[in-house]
Amino acid sequence: RFDVVISAVSITPERQKKAAFVPYFNAGESLLVAAGNPKNIKSLTDLCGQNVGVQTGTIEQTDLQTASSACKKAGKPEIKMVVLQDQTAVIQLLANQRVVATYQDSPVTDYYNKQNPGKFAVGGSVVNAGLEGIVVRKSDTAMFNAVKNAFNKAKSDGTYSQLIQKWGLTNEAISMVDRRTLVA
Template sequence: MTARNPRRPAAVRSRRIAAPVAVAVTGALLLAGCGDQTDSAGGGSDTQGSKAPLFDKLPKKIQKAGVVKVGTDAAYKPMEYKDGQEIVGLDPDLANAMGKQLGVRFEFTNGTFDGLITSMQTGRFDMIMSSMTDTKDRQEGLDDQGKKVGKGVDFVDYLTAGSSILVKKGNPENIKSVDELCGKKVATQRGTTSHEILKKQIDECKKNRERPLTIEPFDNDDEARVRLKAGGVVADISDFPVAANAAKSGNDFEVVGEQMESAPYGMAVSKGNDKLSGALKEALTKIIEDGSYEKALKKWGVEDGAISEAKINSGT
């Protein structure tokens, strides 16, 4: 759902607006009601309520509800995506493991990436878990021009990833870096860090007096890959876990060059909700210590992004 890098608060990793459909997340995920322009899904399993080791760390409101409401954009395989009527992927699996420590379910609701922060800050979600890159701009609620557009968020960081270049199998254009994309058409997901990398490259092309790079932004990375497969663009820039999964899952694509702007993915919580962010940090620490974290990363093939310590707001 690259790692998805400097995505801005008002334009986080943009996803399509999904029709209201009930979907379930992997594990013992339970169906829940739908919000506006979103699909809802329950998450978490084997909850123990007040007997769970970290239950008392949660805000009273969440203790009473027994549920943490999570905003996500389930179109970012292998991080979070729909498999039939289920939302599956690394993020739901990690939430499921943390739910056992906290004694609550994590209930995932599917929506558009670039609207997740706003939706959380208006009360629709308690948190966001959607491969969102932890950046200072997002922490401070700033837009692309450094203008204050919101209260900002706090991140509990749980994975590290960068942006990668995905090309057609065989690399027919012989692309090795983003510097070689001047004068070419490139796809990406709107509002992501990868989108920001391409915007910066446009300036570099101009500075070097080369033909401009043309960006074709899409609501989700699936659409960007369809465009690449059809030959309409020469590359798709996306988070490394997503690009690597696309290359591994078939014979259409391959990843070229090095990862760009590696940064942490974070679980986003509204500023001032320190009790929830603290509880999430402790739960993440527990699953790192008991091996559940490593097991989940291996399952989805993203071990290279593992962290050794749970931190808050470590993005720059």
């Protein structure tokens, strides 16, 4: 058991029924493809019949399953998902040309693209942008308040801004957290 989880957890209505969230980041989802985007992949609809890498248990895996069903319904081949536990291993699939794309949080796409100049490209644009949060048990109000207050302190003293800038994530930064983000 854990008291707190911080790992790019998307805040969804379903998750809010089970846990409290301190929002700390904005992110969406995006595709990473080979340099030059040789398959001209711009959206999930371009992935019908293609091998695509994704990390297990993510929103992106669920989205790919939905897109794969839509492919089948449209009479096209389903998306062939290669699902792995580790995101670095997912990216390695693309580097080794075992998949035509990987699908993950947009900052992860941007990070790997930036770290590997000339090897990868972003396919299409960011979709499903929304808040990601630090997860706390709904019943643990003291922990929630401690995390929220610590985050707000990091924002007000400039630490958050410094980290956001250091990692090139200025588009993903959020403002102060003033309310509890959960569904009662």
